[in-house]
Amino acid sequence: MNAIPFGTGGLVFIGLYLLSLVWIGWLGRQAREENSMRDHFLGGKGVGFFVLLLTLYATQYSGNTILGFSGKAYRSGFSWLASVHFMSAIVVTYLILAPKLFTLAKKHIFITPTDFLAHRFQHRGLNLLATLIMVAALLNFYLAQLTAMGRAVEGLTTLPPDVAFAWGVAVLAAIMLLYETLGGFRAVAWTDVIQGGILAVGFLVLLGLIFAEYGSLEVTTRKLAEIAPAKVLPPKAAEARNWLSYILLLGVGAALYPQAIQRIYAARSAKALRRSMAVMAFMPLTTALIAVLAGVTAAAHLAGKLDGVSSDGVIGVMMRQVQEQSAFGHGLVVLIFAAVLGAIMSTADSCLLSLSSMVTKDLYAGFVKPDASQESLTSLGKWISTIIVILLASFAIYMNSSGVKFTLVELLEMKFDMLLQIAPAFLIGIHWKGMRSGPVFAGMLIGLLFALSFFWVDDKSGTFMASLKTSGFHPGIWALALNTVIAVGGSLVMKGK
Amino acid sequence: MKPTRSNLSPWIWAVYAVLLAISIPWYWPPEVGTIVLGMPLWAAVSVLGSAAMSLFTAWLFVKRWPEEDDDQA
Numbered sequence: 001m002n003a004i005p006f007g008t009g010g011l012v013f014i015g016l017y018l019l020s021l022v023w024i025g026w027l028g029r030q031a032r033e034e035n036s037m038r039d040h041f042l043g044g045k046g047v048g049f050f051v052l053l054l055t056l057y058a059t060q061y062s063g064n065t066i067l068g069f070s071g072k073a074y075r076s077g078f079s080w081l082a083s084v085h086f087m088s089a090i091v092v093t094y095l096i097l098a099p100k101l102f103t104l105a106k107k108h109i110f111i112t113p114t115d116f117l118a119h120r121f122q123h124r125g126l127n128l129l130a131t132l133i134m135v136a137a138l139l140n141f142y143l144a145q146l147t148a149m150g151r152a153v154e155g156l157t158t159l160p161p162d163v164a165f166a167w168g169v170a171v172l173a174a175i176m177l178l179y180e181t182l183g184g185f186r187a188v189a190w191t192d193v194i195q196g197g198i199l200a201v202g203f204l205v206l207l208g209l210i211f212a213e214y215g216s217l218e219v220t221t222r223k224l225a226e227i228a229p230a231k232v233l234p235p236k237a238a239e240a241r242n243w244l245s246y247i248l249l250l251g252v253g254a255a256l257y258p259q260a261i262q263r264i265y266a267a268r269s270a271k272a273l274r275r276s277m278a279v280m281a282f283m284p285l286t287t288a289l290i291a292v293l294a295g296v297t298a299a300a301h302l303a304g305k306l307d308g309v310s311s312d313g314v315i316g317v318m319m320r321q322v323q324e325q326s327a328f329g330h331g332l333v334v335l336i337f338a339a340v341l342g343a344i345m346s347t348a349d350s351c352l353l354s355l356s357s358m359v360t361k362d363l364y365a366g367f368v369k370p371d372a373s374q375e376s377l378t379s380l381g382k383w384i385s386t387i388i389v390i391l392l393a394s395f396a397i398y399m400n401s402s403g404v405k406f407t408l409v410e411l412l413e414m415k416f417d418m419l420l421q422i423a424p425a426f427l428i429g430i431h432w433k434g435m436r437s438g439p440v441f442a443g444m445l446i447g448l449l450f451a452l453s454f455f456w457v458d459d460k461s462g463t464f465m466a467s468l469k470t471s472g473f474h475p476g477i478w479a480l481a482l483n484t485v486i487a488v489g490g491s492l493v494m495k496g497k
Numbered sequence: 498m499k500p501t502r503s504n505l506s507p508w509i510w511a512v513y514a515v516l517l518a519i520s521i522p523w524y525w526p527p528e529v530g531t532i533v534l535g536m537p538l539w540a541a542v543s544v545l546g547s548a549a550m551s552l553f554t555a556w557l558f559v560k561r562w563p564e565e566d567d568d569q570a
Contacts, residue, residue, distance in 0.1 A: 078540045084547045085520055091554055092513065096505065099563050217535025225529050225537075232529050234539040240523035247517070274562045281554035289544065431505070 010334040028183020040184035041357040046268040053276040055189040058196035062347030063148025071312035073295025077231020087284035089251020105265040123437035140415035145348035146396040195342030202339020224300040241472030253416035259350040417476030421447040439490025447483025520546030
């Protein structure tokens, strides 16, 4: 770690920040009210406005937002403003879901998203399928966060990128596992307060540093228009369709992240949830937009100067340049590095806790040992977290060193095509009494298989499937349309009999 | 008391559709154009459209959250 060119002060700051997370994990353990799954996975009675807002914020805005979005904007330019819209669309989806789901969760003491489905549809096949989809999507998401940890360190060190990546993943994943195992949801939500706070400040500082280092946005736009005009032009028709597709795919898909649904459950009151959501509506403008502006600035001023660092590392490269200029900039860069770590770790820890809750409660207690005690399930949940961290951290390091380099946005998209298939069960099922379990299950299964089948479709084969794949809409959207027709149509047919 | 469905009224979705139609830059000619707020005009309109959407969404959460709800699901 000595190779990080932060100097002693910077390293001490980062070290203290990481230690404070472990300390909060210990405090979370002290605050434990009982050794139960609800206490471990949702923090007992839940959290109020301030903690809820920051845990929603820190969980939703991840390594993808800072590193992946700036990387994508570096590659595509202003057209990645689509990200501001799909992050807004997530909060809009909560208008449909949150009020009723919150009421039901309090009344029936839900812990996992599948608890709602079990309550609403009483269909074991549906419970299993939905859980497997969510687990698969979250494993993918967690892998993306681990990859982001490696990338965050990679751009800021003088070590060979692969070595820095491996150290970043191993050390940060270990710290995260430690505080989460100690304090469960409380540790995750309380560390989110620190992580979310630093993240919010970090984004604003990032914006200031970019303008100070590279000049005004207008200078950047004019320069980019000269060297890469395609990155400044409005999107063509197919790209505009792609915007709409992203808005639907991520706006609905990310709202259905299990860790996001569990934060609705964890709100202490409807008032706290309502106010938190209202503030969350503005967050895309203070986060995704800044990440896009950072990526666009890098595209104008750093084109061809990344020296082997992947485009998702552009923020790191920019910060290194700022750091070399002045002692003041140096200190602020350390803050931004802490914000990046906070963004990644706060999303990853929530993701890990959700994964472990679903494997423990929905799969093990749901299908293997329904009579297991609360204590044994909570303990199992911690072991499951540990196993997931070891396996996926090793996989992330292996994937990186073997040369298989997914960009963060590719990883992001792959899981949404799957996750989107649980949308009808939640968004329609929660409002429409007439929705039946059989058609919902059939729609979800067929939608999932249809979405996955696009993987094997050759874009240039000239077939019907190839035309859908190249239409500008993601496969998950076509699959969702089919899924919804089956779920709603089937329910209407059954109702008529 | 009859449960409210006010946060899901059709006019709300019509407002979102209009804001989205303005924000998604499908109707611009293929040129950089004027620079506004440091961005090409089409990008600035898109960002302002997003800001309007944020305001509308926040207003809905604060003012139109259904206070009463039944357990029909």
